Amino acid sequence: MTLSSPWRKDFVMFDDSHYPSSSLPPLHYLDSAATCLIPEQVVAVNQRYLQFEHANSHRGFYPLSSDLTDRVENTRQQVASFINAPCAQQIIFTSGATSAIHQIVQGYFADKIAAKHNIVTTVAEHHANFVPWQQLAQSVGAELRIAPVKASGEVDIELLTELIDENTLLLTISHLSNVTGVENPLEQIINQIKSINSSVKVVVDGAQYIGHYPLDVSTLGCDFYVFSGHKLYAGFGVGVLFCHQRVIEAMSPVVFGGGMVERVTNNQSLWQTGIRRFEAGSLNAQAIVALAAAIEYIQFARSNDAQLYMSELSNYLRQRLSAIGFCQFLVATDKATPIVGFNLKGIHSHDVASILAEHNVAIRAGHHCAQPLHSYLNKNSSIRVSLALYNEQQDIDAMIDGLEKAHTIMAV
Amino acid sequence: MQTTLYQQALLSHHQNPTGFQHNIKPSAESDGYNPACGDEITVKISTEKNTITGISFEGESCAICRASASIMCQQVSSLSDVQAKESIALIESSFAQKVPFAEALSPLNGVFDFPVRQQCALLPWQTLKQCLSQFKNS
Numbered sequence: 001m002t003l004s005s006p007w008r009k010d011f012v013m014f015d016d017s018h019y020p021s022s023s024l025p026p027l028h029y030l031d032s033a034a035t036c037l038i039p040e041q042v043v044a045v046n047q048r049y050l051q052f053e054h055a056n057s058h059r060g061f062y063p064l065s066s067d068l069t070d071r072v073e074n075t076r077q078q079v080a081s082f083i084n085a086p087c088a089q090q091i092i093f094t095s096g097a098t099s100a101i102h103q104i105v106q107g108y109f110a111d112k113i114a115a116k117h118n119i120v121t122t123v124a125e126h127h128a129n130f131v132p133w134q135q136l137a138q139s140v141g142a143e144l145r146i147a148p149v150k151a152s153g154e155v156d157i158e159l160l161t162e163l164i165d166e167n168t169l170l171l172t173i174s175h176l177s178n179v180t181g182v183e184n185p186l187e188q189i190i191n192q193i194k195s196i197n198s199s200v201k202v203v204v205d206g207a208q209y210i211g212h213y214p215l216d217v218s219t220l221g222c223d224f225y226v227f228s229g230h231k232l233y234a235g236f237g238v239g240v241l242f243c244h245q246r247v248i249e250a251m252s253p254v255v256f257g258g259g260m261v262e263r264v265t266n267n268q269s270l271w272q273t274g275i276r277r278f279e280a281g282s283l284n285a286q287a288i289v290a291l292a293a294a295i296e297y298i299q300f301a302r303s304n305d306a307q308l309y310m311s312e313l314s315n316y317l318r319q320r321l322s323a324i325g326f327c328q329f330l331v332a333t334d335k336a337t338p339i340v341g342f343n344l345k346g347i348h349s350h351d352v353a354s355i356l357a358e359h360n361v362a363i364r365a366g367h368h369c370a371q372p373l374h375s376y377l378n379k380n381s382s383i384r385v386s387l388a389l390y391n392e393q394q395d396i397d398a399m400i401d402g403l404e405k406a407h408t409i410m411a412v
Numbered sequence: 413m414q415t416t417l418y419q420q421a422l423l424s425h426h427q428n429p430t431g432f433q434h435n436i437k438p439s440a441e442s443d444g445y446n447p448a449c450g451d452e453i454t455v456k457i458s459t460e461k462n463t464i465t466g467i468s469f470e471g472e473s474c475a476i477c478r479a480s481a482s483i484m485c486q487q488v489s490s491l492s493d494v495q496a497k498e499s500i501a502l503i504e505s506s507f508a509q510k511v512p513f514a515e516a517l518s519p520l521n522g523v524f525d526f527p528v529r530q531q532c533a534l535l536p537w538q539t540l541k542q543c544l545s546q547f548k549n550s
Contacts, residue, residue, distance in 0.1 A: 347475075348449075348451075348472075348473065348474035348475060349449070349474075350449045350451075350474040350476075350529070350532065351418070351474050351475045351476070354415075354417050354418075354526065354529065355415055355417075355418065358415050358416060358417070365449065366448065366449045366450060367449075367450050374450070380450035380451075380452060380472050381449055381450040409415065409418055409423065410418070410423075410426070410475060
């Protein structure tokens, strides 16, 4: 049976009739871990917003603005329900996952960390969830402790827990690796960490997880969870920071400006009491309404067996790659997920990506903003293939054809 | 089999590179790194009276970088440091101004259509430039 996506028709980028003068072969987009393409349903909401609904939310008394304020706040509630957060007042809109992490670093931990503390993370983090903590630790002379991963790509829980002590301020960890696609068993990790030191805060980078699997932050037990809209079919411009109630009151604003203050005098400023104090300046309402449409889209897809389809497609991807004798997976796991990292024996990843690019097969090559992981695995780069709802068997077949061609051309 | 970027002449350099891991007694050496893709290269030169008498490169890099390094080793061997710097300047300005290369450098012409890969081709030459300045300073 051929795997065909019932959602592909929603993404007009795959419709060749839109490129009558193009000499390129059909697009095979396999780089959704970088950013997801945007379905027509979200594009339509965006267009309607730009034409008829654009205003500055949380500002005006007129219907255009107040209606938009309602939509933003309804989206906040929608996001809370989507990730099973207890309430909308624990959802902060940011410009993306990176700025969400910055808010946590500077707004929560910067005034709590001291030289005696340590921060625990893993070697498999994206730079966005590695560099800010490295810089924070260095700013006060604290220690950054880095847990290794096992051959399977999962963080080594035994070694990770050994890094936790009474001076551990926080653990920061990704839910799904952006390089290997391996999921960390977070519920188990968080339970173990908190049983060693209940005051350790847990920050989760969910940028790659959120688009593929249902999320329940209440069950997870983390203190902070971040993700971005553009890896959820919403396009660029919005990120989400979930904060547990136990941390939100102790967090300070990082960006100052309009919309986040209660009262300003010549000598001092008082912040708003709710989460709006973390959202200085004009909100990117266009991106937020797109996020609402994207969540609606993905929920509808999930109610129509999207996860089963993605599981079958991920299995097909792994099976085809495994059958190539010259494919070397970065980690040894049999668990197929929509993201997979590998190299072709003796061929640099950029050469593979360039040959695939000539066939309009879009994959990612390089270190994927994860240099510590590549150093740990003793690789200077890798190839990453990542799937989304619009992919189907023909994309994987085209990619495999390209890999075989690359091997024929490049093998020394 | 070849592609627009990977013409046969470039592939020949990649598969049988000149100067790769040649054993020389270096007067100077430099490391080059392309943060975009992770290309790493070390260029070594031996010199006598301001003339390059030996050149070698090593490291883990893509085919474009490796072929460009091979061409570089052929081109600058026996040149004076001034002539070598002129060659480097020519390569840099040709990429900047999109002026096609002639003769021995022509395998690099395919790179013009792939701006993101130009840094791969430039890396060996820029590393040699560092190497020459180090040699000059010492």
